[in-house]
Amino acid sequence: MNDKTEWIDEVNRDSRYGLKGKIIIKVNSSYQEIIILETNSYGKALMLDGCWMTSDKQEKYYHECLVHPALSSLEIITNVLIIGGGDGGTAREVLRYNNVVNVDLVEIDEEVIKLSKKYLNHIGKDAWEDKRLKIHICDGFRWVNNIKDNYYDVILIDISDPSELSKKLFEKDFYKECKRIMKNKGILGTQSESPESFKENHLDILTSLKGLFNNTKTMYSFVPFYPSGIWSWTFASDNKKDFLKTKNQETNLIEKNCDIWNLNYQSGALKMMPNKIYKVLKEKKQNEK
Numbered sequence: 017m018n019d020k021t022e023w024i025d026e027v028n029r030d031s032r033y034g035l036k037g038k039i040i041i042k043v044n045s046s047y048q049e050i051i052i053l054e055t056n057s058y059g060k061a062l063m064l065d066g067c068w069m070t071s072d073k074q075e076k077y078y079h080e081c082l083v084h085p086a087l088s089s090l091e092i093i094t095n096v097l098i099i100g101g102g103d104g105g106t107a108r109e110v111l112r113y114n115n116v117v118n119v120d121l122v123e124i125d126e127e128v129i130k131l132s133k134k135y136l137n138h139i140g141k142d143a144w145e146d147k148r149l150k151i152h153i154c155d156g157f158r159w160v161n162n163i164k165d166n167y168y169d170v171i172l173i174d175i176s177d178p179s180e181l182s183k184k185l186f187e188k189d190f191y192k193e194c195k196r197i198m199k200n201k202g203i204l205g206t207q208s209e210s211p212e213s214f215k216e217n218h219l220d221i222l223t224s225l226k227g228l229f230n231n232t233k234t235m236y237s238f239v240p241f242y243p244s245g246i247w248s249w250t251f252a253s254d255n256k257k258d259f260l261k262t263k264n265q266e267t268n269l270i271e272k273n274c275d276i277w278n279l280n281y282q283s284g285a286l287k288m289m290p291n292k293i294y295k296v297l298k299e300k301k302q303n304e305k
């Protein structure tokens with residue numbers, strides 16, 4: 017570890033979101049720059065290509081909100097796909113459900129997994145040793161193209177902000193493939209960016225999913241060190257309108273052991289769509305008629 021304490025910032029438009037700490041490692045993988053920082057306030061933090069991804073003391077705000085709305089809503093969960101998620105936090109939360117049989121974690125950058133296992137073990141914890149977890153070092157788009165129809169019960173998209181590397185995973189063609197490989201009653205959940213600091217991307221994600229699935233729902237909550245703090249997770253399904261209704265018998269126990277998410281938190285977060293987002297979506301819908 018470097019002994020020097022320094023500020024590392026994510027720059028988003030004209031704002032900077034910084035953490036102060038000591039750099040544990042800074043490397044360039046074949047895909048991106050990876051920094052792991054030891055901070056006083058948030059424990060170890062991971063930055064990819066200048067964007068904060070996760071940190072020991074904030075990750076639950078993100079991972080619990082991505083995983084539990086979808087998994088608590090399904091009685092039977094055989095196959096789960098995680099696109100991205102190389103730090104292991106999403107897999108850890110998924111594997112808390114004993115009735116999950118198989119989890120495919122598809123991450124393009126092997127280095128992220130290696131470094132997360134080594135330095136961010138507080139996040140992945142024993143998920144890495146769980147026999148149900150299969151790690152595939154592969155491009156997410158290529159992976160979904162090669163899977164048979166109606167295979168996954170849940171697809172969770174845990175990827176970085178839109179960039180050269182990730183942009184295909186925000187496009188309608190990718191979501192179409194996800195829909196094809198998902199069971200009829202399955203649920204897709206994705207981090208859907210910030211309605212404030214990534215407003216256009218956020219609207220694009222919601223519009224694409226609304227165009228493809230019968231039902232979508234967006235949850236808004238906080239990830240304190242992401243640009244603007246407010247973040248969102250969107251769930252989509254062709255199942256009934258109330259597809260995010262609790263059906264999994266393990267939910268009560270899981271809820272008790274969460275730090276952030278519970279069914280009340282979820283029900284409030286599902287009502288938090290900022291009016292400016294609501295109005296744009298309503299106008300788009302009217303224009304389609």
Ligand code: SPD
Nearest residue numbers: 068069070174175176177
């Ligand atoms: N602005 C950051 C968006 C990050 C989404 N993925 C985070 C990875 C945590 N598993």
